[in-house]
Amino acid sequence: MNTENKTKTAMVYVKLKDGVLDPQGVTIKSALENMGYDGIGDVRSGKTFRITFSPDGKRKPEEVIDEICRKLLTNPVIENYRFEISQ
């Protein structure tokens, strides 16, 4: 049996690059401080995607997910990404 064709799940984590202003992160940090949480350093917001897919066996799943991240899920000017693929 070809296990490669079984459904897989990719978790993609997208975050703003260091140095890119994150107004949402700044606002959340200030809210946490207003709530009385001391010692909050930095808050950065981000996005998570869960993609289930069936590999076609022609290309490596990692290669396909990486391409999806570059082409659609992220804007390389302001964002970085990483992903994990599980069965």
Add this chain to the structure above:
Amino acid sequence: MKFGVIVFPGSNCDYDAYMAVKTVMQREVEFLWHRDTSLHDCDCVILPGGFSYGDYLRTGAIARFSPIMQRVVRFAQDGGLVIGICNGFQILLEAGLLPGAMLKNTSLRFICRFVHIRAENLDTPFSNRCKKGQALKIPIAHSDGNYFIPEDGLKKLKDNDQIVFRYCDVRGDVTPEANPNGSLENIAGICNQGRNVLGMMPHPERASESILGSQDGTYVFDSIIDFFEKSKQTVA
């Protein structure tokens, strides 16, 4: 001269742009459907404001893959005139026709009000009718208009004179207070190196008649028409 206004699902300034061209500028204009792959012989393509594809993922990120955008990219690469207004600007950034990206406004609020902008480069098809130092009163209406570009990209923009409009005060001075959304160096509009593609966050079509509160947006449309008609004369 014929204009084309692209209609994406979620565009909402398409009719404003259409009317500004048709009734104020009195030029031929046609809507172009996002699924189309022809520009119907238009001489200038307008990507209007709105919330294409609900702003899902990132503003402009999905509209960029509309069938018509493949054609717009080729048109732009061949020197065709393309202007993206607000969401249209965001789409041009995502499509890679203009450099940089949009972040959320520093206030995290949707800002809808008149601002002033100043043409920084008068030698483009979109600004040649503007006057040096003149403050144009044109409204903005966006959540994600905080223009960002890494340092090396900003240097390139400046070296090539690609910054076309900056936010300024009523006197035409570029100040931090006049910056409504946190944009890097008060940038409100930029063009590509070839000068034939412009993106701007303010809405010239919403400032095209005095009944709307300002006619200053007509400077942009006048510039485009002047440029096109003069270049046609030169060819003829």
